Amino acid sequence: MGTNLTNLFLAKRTKSIRTSIIREILKITVKDSEFLSFAGGLPNPNLLPSELIQLATEKTMSFNRSEALxxxxxxxxxxxxxxxxxxxxxxxxxxxxxxxxxxxxxxxxxxxxxxxxxxxxxxxxxxxxxxxxxxxxxxxxxxxxxxxxxxxxxxxxxxxxxxxxxxxxxxxxxxxxxxxxxxxxxxxxxxxxxxxxxxxxxxxxxxxxxxxxxxxxxxxxxxxxxxxxxxxxxxxxxxxxxxxxxxxxxxxxxxxxxxxxxxxxxxxxxxxxxxxxxxxxxxxxxxLNIDTHLAKIQMYYRKQKEHMRFCLAKYLPEVTYHDPLGGMFLWVNFPFVSEGEFMEKMMEKKVVMVPGNEFRLFGIESVFFRMNFSFLGEVEMEEGIRRMASVYHDIIT
Amino acid sequence: MGTNLTNLFLAKRTKSIRTSIIREILKITVKDSEFLSFAGGLPNPNLLPSELIQLATEKTMSFNRSEALxxxxxxxxxxxxxxxxxxxxxxxxxxxxxxxxxxxxxxxxxxxxxxxxxxxxxxxxxxxxxxxxxxxxxxxxxxxxxxxxxxxxxxxxxxxxxxxxxxxxxxxxxxxxxxxxxxxxxxxxxxxxxxxxxxxxxxxxxxxxxxxxxxxxxxxxxxxxxxxxxxxxxxxxxxxxxxxxxxxxxxxxxxxxxxxxxxxxxxxxxxxxxxxxxxxxxxxxxxLNIDTHLAKIQMYYRKQKEHMRFCLAKYLPEVTYHDPLGGMFLWVNFPFVSEGEFMEKMMEKKVVMVPGNEFRLFGIESVFFRMNFSFLGEVEMEEGIRRMASVYHDIIT
Known part of the structure; x- marks a missing residue:
């Protein structure tokens, strides 16, 4: 961790502690609602079983109050x-x-x-x-x-x-x-x-x-x-x-x-x-009927993933990735840019994703970003990728 | 931790890991409701602001559902x-x-x-x-x-x-x-x-x-x-x-x-x-009116503490302790017994408290036990101390 607090008393192991850029990004995007974030691994709010959770909290307070508290x-x-x-x-x-x-x-x-x-x-x-x-x-x-x-x-x-x-x-x-x-x-x-x-x-x-x-x-x-x-x-x-x-x-x-x-x-x-x-x-x-619930999530995320692929093909034909079988992310290679510069300029345009070297023991030259497709709605996703493409094309031209 | 698993792969630091007898006791007393436990540091169930907690969970689901989940x-x-x-x-x-x-x-x-x-x-x-x-x-x-x-x-x-x-x-x-x-x-x-x-x-x-x-x-x-x-x-x-x-x-x-x-x-x-x-x-x-709530807890625990003192004076006049200004415990010295034997025989009579050496870097000879007065009702408290006294007098006579 970069710091000038060299006189601070710390256990020796703290030199090995890694911060998570994801958590820092989450903090920024929570404070500034204009940010479009592809950074987190957040489930889509529409898929949270809110009604059943509400019912479950009511049951907990009715039947298990003492042990729950x-x-x-x-x-x-x-x-x-x-x-x-x-x-x-x-x-x-x-x-x-x-x-x-x-x-x-x-x-x-x-x-x-x-x-x-x-x-x-x-x-x-x-x-x-x-x-x-x-x-x-x-x-x-x-x-x-x-x-x-x-x-x-x-x-x-x-x-x-x-x-x-x-x-x-x-x-x-x-x-x-x-x-x-x-x-x-x-x-x-x-x-x-x-x-x-x-x-x-x-x-x-x-x-x-x-x-x-x-x-x-x-x-x-x-x-x-x-x-x-x-x-x-x-x-x-x-x-x-x-x-x-x-x-x-x-x-x-x-x-x-x-x-x-x-x-x-x-x-x-x-x-x-x-x-x-x-x-x-x-x-x-x-x-909860867990099978029905999971099927709903799976279908929703597949649709979200397809929408992200559509937007990438439309705005960023230069990038490459494997089409995943599941999950919440695309792992996208951006040629011709440096991770740091691309990241910094995206932040200026209020769009973020996670730079690939965060996920590595040893940094590599090739530029990957992890792009989340579970969280944003279709309109925001397209707008985010449009912003991202404009930054990208500014850099490479 | 005593173990015969000498071939198990473990980080070196695990030799320093301490178990908590309190958590083990909590497990036993949850399984067997006949146990009277003076061991935990559990708040009294009557003092949990359940109605207001219920209201707060309702508000959370109505107004903050997305961020809460x-x-x-x-x-x-x-x-x-x-x-x-x-x-x-x-x-x-x-x-x-x-x-x-x-x-x-x-x-x-x-x-x-x-x-x-x-x-x-x-x-x-x-x-x-x-x-x-x-x-x-x-x-x-x-x-x-x-x-x-x-x-x-x-x-x-x-x-x-x-x-x-x-x-x-x-x-x-x-x-x-x-x-x-x-x-x-x-x-x-x-x-x-x-x-x-x-x-x-x-x-x-x-x-x-x-x-x-x-x-x-x-x-x-x-x-x-x-x-x-x-x-x-x-x-x-x-x-x-x-x-x-x-x-x-x-x-x-x-x-x-x-x-x-x-x-x-x-x-x-x-x-x-x-x-x-x-x-x-x-x-x-x-x-919550926090001052009123705290005053209620303070009064309740003072009463509980006084009841414990009354029971100790009645059944166990041999023991000594400082009268505390607050908190959930008495720290009681039991003369003429060994910690291990007293503990073991109390467990047989389904009454428990925490042996004092659990709280020390280096064990001492004098026998202290930490006795919680916040959790048990008055009748159970008296019954627990009666059982404890009978075990104690069995040992010392």
Missing amino acids: QYGDSNGYRNLRSQILERFLDLKDLDLDSICITHGSQQSLDILGKLLMDEETNVLLEDPTYLGALQAFSPYEPKMFSLSLEADGPDLLELETILSKDKIHCFYCNPSYQNPSTNTWSIAKRKQVASLLDEYGVILIEDEAYKYLDFSGEVFPSIASFRKNLDLTFVLGSFSKIISPGFRLGWTVVPKSYQKYFTAIKQGNDLNSNQYSQIVMDHLLSN | QYGDSNGYRNLRSQILERFLDLKDLDLDSICITHGSQQSLDILGKLLMDEETNVLLEDPTYLGALQAFSPYEPKMFSLSLEADGPDLLELETILSKDKIHCFYCNPSYQNPSTNTWSIAKRKQVASLLDEYGVILIEDEAYKYLDFSGEVFPSIASFRKNLDLTFVLGSFSKIISPGFRLGWTVVPKSYQKYFTAIKQGNDLNSNQYSQIVMDHLLSN
């Missing part, structure tokens, strides 16, 4: 863990103790960093990777390695070379509609990676935040479901993208041998997750 | 920060950027550990001290020093000896109705300590979780309010004891020079606090 179990509200177990997981032999509810899956990344990573831990990450994972892991100062991504998942030869050469302790990945690359691992690669991780005894941290956002309604099986060694397998999920990020609720499947450590860290971090929100979520899931 | 500012919801600034702080020259809302003040302890503590940081703690601070700080492996507490605050001679002998970087304390000792620092000692900390350039972490729970309605000025060097002063507060712990909302006053680091760590930890709960709390504070 008290401290709760550090592992999370049991009924909610039970619903997560039944509805959102494809692993065998789990019980309620296998699941810990966290304050968004972001909190789990921090807990896993604290649990598993020190300066002697070797962590393998996809390149690019989720910025929030870099933020969560960095303060624990592990050695980080990166693995190239292809459209259907990691480069397996490179993976095997890394695993055979370096002792990798943990592999963090986001196999479905990856944030930010949007790449989705094929089932074949999921199986092959599971088998390689078993062979080399590597801990898997599988982040499934976007798992249910496939445009055609497909749900890919987890990598974890193909592993033999579930003792080395953590699976993270979240309600933020499919229900609402306002409640800050995610979950982690924790292998038996790690459970007491994970819980002890969760306690030290925040005692327990928001009990009120957990009970609201439990009521909501009991009343 | 989205991601928010990492520093917290602005209107709520503004109310905290106006109502709960006695420091000058603060602005909204001075305040960061955290997931309970427990989260702030973790953030401060990450920000300030590594194996070369010297941290001074009161003896005894808040268990949650030990849990939050330990994984960052600072060197911890302890300072004896007298009824009116720290032993000043000892404090000066420590400060002049060892380079102390941070001092964590809980000056009002301390958890667990219940001791409250006099105003004179607050001033003297502030001046010593200024003189030696020590960072103050002042935890004010119980500040508003004085039995006579007095609100002690913060130590921070007497400091010259506010650049080295963090002040923590919480809604858990005065409104409801279910929303997991606390706040920290962060000095200007540390703000960007604190926020970056908050982002990596969990992106942002629960937006829905923050907006509910904001509406609630706008509708």
Whole structure:
């Protein structure tokens, strides 16, 4: 972090702390409503099940008032863990103790960093990777390695070379509609990676935040479901993208041998997750037809994605990207500009997206931006891309 | 943590992680309703402003639905920060950027550990001290020093000896109705300590979780309010004891020079606090007469405390304690028993409290227990103390 506060007393690890440009952008765009932001990973407000959430809050206050307003179990509200177990997981032999509810899956990344990573831990990450994972892991100062991504998942030869050469302790990945690359691992690669991780005894941290956002309604099986060694397998999920990020609720499947450590860290971090929100979520899931709800989101986001493609083709024919199978983003290559200049000039025109190097361990020359299509309405999206194109063409001509 | 999982891959710091017996007890007592628990720090259910909370949730869904269900500012919801600034702080020259809302003040302890503590940081703690601070700080492996507490605050001679002998970087304390000792620092000692900390350039972490729970309605000025060097002063507060712990909302006053680091760590930890709960709390504070509400809590807890004293005098005349000025606990010395044996036999009779050595860096021989009086009703309290007395007299006779 650039600073002139050289005399400030700080723990040594703070030199490794990364800020998130996304959060800074969010702050600016909240203050200035003329900004058109393609930066966040915000669900579309029209898709939040507001009526049912309202009903769930009423039920919570009528039937669970006392427990909703008290401290709760550090592992999370049991009924909610039970619903997560039944509805959102494809692993065998789990019980309620296998699941810990966290304050968004972001909190789990921090807990896993604290649990598993020190300066002697070797962590393998996809390149690019989720910025929030870099933020969560960095303060624990592990050695980080990166693995190239292809459209259907990691480069397996490179993976095997890394695993055979370096002792990798943990592999963090986001196999479905990856944030930010949007790449989705094929089932074949999921199986092959599971088998390689078993062979080399590597801990898997599988982040499934976007798992249910496939445009055609497909749900890919987890990598974890193909592993033999579930003792080395953590699976993270979240309600933020499919229900609402306002409640800050995610979950982690924790292998038996790690459970007491994970819980002890969760306690030290925040005692327990928001009990009120957990009970609201439990009521909501009991009343919501989740399949219909997910189908609605999937259809909506596919339409939004198609609209973004249409606008890019119309205004910015120079750019390239893979057409994703799901998720909330396009990962777009902008030739002939520099990241810094393009970003700065877009900010002047009140349009923003996230520069690709934010998602990398080591910056590269090629200019990518992550463009969110879930949040803006069609008119704003077109206007934003028009502004962006005008900035882009000003620079390259 | 005792374990036979010696082959488990863990970060080195996990050897320093402390579990909380309180959370384990909470789990047992939730499962078995026959347990009478003096262990937690739970507000009395009768004092939760449920009707107004219900109203606040309705307002949130009517007027702030979209923002309540989205991601928010990492520093917290602005209107709520503004109310905290106006109502709960006695420091000058603060602005909204001075305040960061955290997931309970427990989260702030973790953030401060990450920000300030590594194996070369010297941290001074009161003896005894808040268990949650030990849990939050330990994984960052600072060197911890302890300072004896007298009824009116720290032993000043000892404090000066420590400060002049060892380079102390941070001092964590809980000056009002301390958890667990219940001791409250006099105003004179607050001033003297502030001046010593200024003189030696020590960072103050002042935890004010119980500040508003004085039995006579007095609100002690913060130590921070007497400091010259506010650049080295963090002040923590919480809604858990005065409104409801279910929303997991606390706040920290962060000095200007540390703000960007604190926020970056908050982002990596969990992106942002629960937006829905923050907006509910904001509406609630706008509708609640906080003075009347606090007066009600203060009166209720004084009555509860008196009832506990009555029961102890009746059933356990052997024990000793200071009569506290406020808070939720008595800190009780039980002569002639061992902590372990007494605890174990109480569990058999389904009554629990927290053994004193949980709150200490280094265990001592004398047997103290922290007894909560805020939660149980009068009848259960008497029954619990009757059971406890029967166990105690069984052991000592």
